[in-house]
Amino acid sequence: MSGGSVMPLLLALGLAPLLLGVIIRTKAVMAGRVGQPLLQPYHDLRKLMMKGAVYSRTTSWVFRAGPVVGLAAVVVAAALVPFGAPALVSFPGDLLLFVYLLALARFFTVIAALDTGSSFEGMGASREVTFSALAEPALLLGLATIARTTGSLSLSAMLPHVTGAVWAHGAPPLALVAIALLVVFLAENGRIPVDDPATHLELTMIHEVMMLDHGGPDLAFILYGAALKLWLFGALLIGLALPLHSGHLWLDAGARALGMLLLAVLTGLVESCMARLRLVAVPKLLVGAGVLSVLALLLVLRSSP
Amino acid sequence: MLLLLLAVGSLVVGGVAALLAQGSPRWSTLLGAGGAVVGCVLGLIPAGGVLLGQPIQSLRVAWDVPYGAFFVQIDPLSAFFLLPIFGLSALAAIYGAEYMLAYRDEKSAGLSWFFFDLLVASMAMVVVARNAVLFLVAWEVMALTSFFLVTFQDEEESVRGAGWTYLVATHLGTACLLTLFILLGRSTGSLDFDRFTTASGVGLLFILSVVGFGSKAGFMPFHVWLPEAHPAAPSHVSAVMSGVMIKMGIYGLVRILTFLGPLPAWAGWLLIGVGVTSGVLGVLFALAQHDLKRLLAYHSVENIGIIALGLGLGLVGLHVGSPSLAVLGFGGGLLHVFNHAVFKGLLFLGAGSVLHATGTRDLEELGGLLKRMPWTGLTFLTGAMAISGLPPLNGFVSEFLLYLGAFGAVASLASDGAVPALVVIAGLALIGGLALACFTKAFGIVFLGEPRGQHGAHAHEAGPLMRISMQTLAAGCLLIGMLSPLVGRALAPLLEQVTRLPSDRVHLELTHAAGPLGWVTVCALGLIALATALTALRRSALSRRPVDQATTWGCGYARPGPRMQYTASSFAQPLIDLFRPLLGTRQTASPPQGLFPQAASFSTDTPDVYRERLYRPVFGGIDRTLSAFRWLQHGRVQLYVLYIGLTLLVLLVWKLGEP
Amino acid sequence: MSGWADTVLICIVLTSFVLLGSSRLGACIRVVALQGVLLGFLTLAGRQDASSLRAPILALVSTGLKGVVFPWLLFRALRDADVRREVEPFVGYSLSLLIGTAFLAGSLWLAGRLPLPNPTMSPLVVPVALFTMLVGLFLIVSRRKALTQVLGYLVLENAIYAFGVGLVEGTPMVVELGVLLDLFVAVFVMGIAVFHINREFDHIDADQLRTLRDWAG
16 A cells, blocks of 8 residues: 655655746747746745735635645645655555545635635636536546556556556557546646636636735745646656656656656647637537546446456 | 433423423423433434444334334444434534524424424434334324424415425325335235335336435435425524435435345446436536525535435445445445535534524625634535535545445446446546535635625624534534544444345455545645644744735725625536536526616526426426316315215115125 | 557547537538548458458548548538538537437447447447447537538448448449449539528528428418
8 A cells, every 4th residue: 555655745846846947938938038047936936935925804714724725735645646656655546535635725725715805816716616627527537547457546556557568558548548637737737728827817817816815925835836736737647648667766757757847848839839718618628528538438448348 | 222212202202392381482492402402312322332233122012003013123224324313403403492592582482393303203213113104104204394394484485385395295205105115015914124025026116215215315306395495494404304304215215225135237327327417417506506505405415416326336336246336335325324414414504503693595695704703604614625525524535435436346347337337436526526616606605705795794603502513513524534444344234234245245345445544534634734834834934024914906996895706606607607408597687788887687596497397397287187177176065965975875886786 | 450440440439529519610521521531541441352452442432532522512512602600509519529428338338239240340340330320410410500411411421331341341342332422412412402592591500491391380
């Protein structure tokens, strides 16, 4: 069951903001600018921690608890995801705890947004719960497909067992699951085509608008939590897509870190080349991802009765 | 056994005493609530004993009623259902003692305490009865007492309509149950449960029990009475009805499953289908409501759907011969029965507290109550987190068991076990996401932000008795969530009885499930520790910096006001639009007109789709057909006597004319 | 060989899903053309006799017709009719996707029960053909415009072709070419019909054709 290593957690905690930096730098390069330094998100976090805070009179302790519980839940979820080595905590069914810890973080973010009594945050909160309600079946069914292919129920046992042989044996379902997980990755982290992290128009944002009233250390917690969540979903996707297992801790982790950087560059490219979908078209995209997961699972069930 | 009979007796005595003391509100409340609490505490002792391993106790006394006998028995299944009955009723009685004081000038509290105590006593009798006549008598008493409690405020027409719908629905279900028991007892000629045989065909018996017990439990499409009756009743009664009474349907279904032998494959599929429909449609209709208690009532339908999913998974597991799926499916479903009683009771008591303080249940009028009612808000938040299935509370534990079984089936079973599990995973995932949407809406609109109408401005916190019951239930949610590995093991005798698998097999599967649950608790403790550490970090970071208060940023509006906040309808609008074909929401709007619009209005209304499209046309058709015979009822006594005379004459001639 | 056939069949399934969820007529026409081309690949993948030219000729002709000629005819009809290039469905797009998933599960189940001879190419041929047939029927039933009904008919034809390629060996080439000629005439006539319907009624809403009936029922 457990007995994993603490390295995946440390890598996640340390390198998550760098992922954000790579995405922003890629977008800047594609737009013909030089862009901010790669380590800028770290400086931003430090700057925010040193600021004071302003709280609205409308809010209550829920507003102050939101960022804290959100970050704590995402950090505990990070202890469940393997990255080159088994995760710190692993047991059959830990993928469920992972998904529901992220749901806990989302719950508190949404009620903290509603606590401000502002219609903008309410708008973002309403869209956030709609899209994540549709994305969750796609995620869980995709993980169920991987569980069936590898025959185990723990993330640290599932992802390392997706080897080259497994891909060669049943490539189409795994490819479909990878596409579905990519769509979930983009949706849950508020990337184009679901949400635009660069605009600050309240009427068009989802994640960005829910943190409008937070400032100082609270905003630092929220931004760091968002970067961690990006890293975690990326780790799931890279764990599936990169079937490389040499057995050496540093080689595996290093290969995966390289994969994460490539994923960040890919995200930056997607964001530079595509526009955001109309809000009414996003549910169709998420239902499509769910359908891909179901198709993959049906194919796997059919081929191994 | 003696203790249980004492408990029931104490409830009955307390109720009658409250009725007799009707004149004095204080005495009737004291006698009624006191009798209830004493009875419930007494009754918990034998129930807990049997679950912890004591032998089954039974008592059989012959009765004058044909086919009837006073045959009662406490076995693990009965004991498991007795726990929420007595536990939640005791807390609801404590809550109600203070809640009913608000009505003391207009209504007689004694009468309502009489019915309440009888309701609890009859539910306990339903669960321990082992003779069909005794069972049906207790079932009928339960239905009638809850009817009178639902129509407590019968001066309002909506309450009268709700009561009528409830009465009709419960009697239609009872008709199915009568047929079911007669079919079961037909070949042996006895209506005792231990002499039932399944000679008439297992499939028919299963369908009859799903319809009969399902209408009490609230399976779709038999649920139409639930959203009418539960909001109409006083809040502590709603808590008992939603938390415990609908579970009597689940108890009946599981009890019938222990009589029937191996079931065909479609039985599991039927329950899974019913579960997905009730779950998804229940939570969608809940999203579309603006009345807080109606929202909670639809959520009860959704959670009954989750329980049905668990039972269906268990049946599939028994059919394909997978003990782990059977144990986890039944275990998750039955644990959800208990968990739902705890958090749904808590939510209804919280809603009652809100109604008590503000006088309205309409979400569009409420807001900002957390600052004025901190304890109600905190306990309601705990209930909302539990019902959304979030760790570390108890809702997550039962859903985790169901998911674990379903994922295990998908990972290792053949198609006839894996495909139902696929449907269960997709259904649970969608239900979980939508439930989170609905409860962020309910908690956020009612307790957060600013009051949207006049009602919230003078709200006051609930009194001590109401607070104590809510806090106990909230603590229960947290405790069950954190102590989950132990709970798993406590389910062992119950699961042995229901699945009829060998005891060591059941223990093995539960031990396999207890490991992950233990890790969940470890992660939960880590979560709490981390949250505390981060709060301390923030406090130390802010200690040397300026911390100010200001108004919420209003994007440059000159006078931002509370009515500019997001309303409940707007919060749920994206989801409702997406599922519009299933919901049938009607909108009435008068949009703003002209350059300087004065007033505009918008309202939505979501009637229950089964009621509008299924029951109303069917009953309307029956009404029209039968009104053709209305000429028979003209009111003249002489003709009625003539009818009787003619019938007697015809019978005499017919019977005596035979050689 | 079976691996390639499997991938082509899964791509055909994906094109059917795109048809169910797409809202633009132009995209739908292109996707149906792609489906025809994929079926051409399937013909090549399933050929038994590597030396005979029958399969490549058939593949070439059918790819040419379905991938080039039919889209050209349909786009011309669309342009001449000058209607709004949006599919107008009775059943919403997300719901169509979900119904498609149910069709897929159903055809996987049914295909296991049909007493058909073992397909030579890949065990997925029969379920995918059945699924495509159901999607074609669904498109005809649930979309309003006459042009989408032509597309549904083409998808149905693709499904039957897939059945044939997967299961039947040894039909004379004349029969196959005859079937393709039949299809060509149908699309040509439909294109003309669409143009005339639009000229007469100023729209191509097949639902409105109900007003032509005689009796006032």
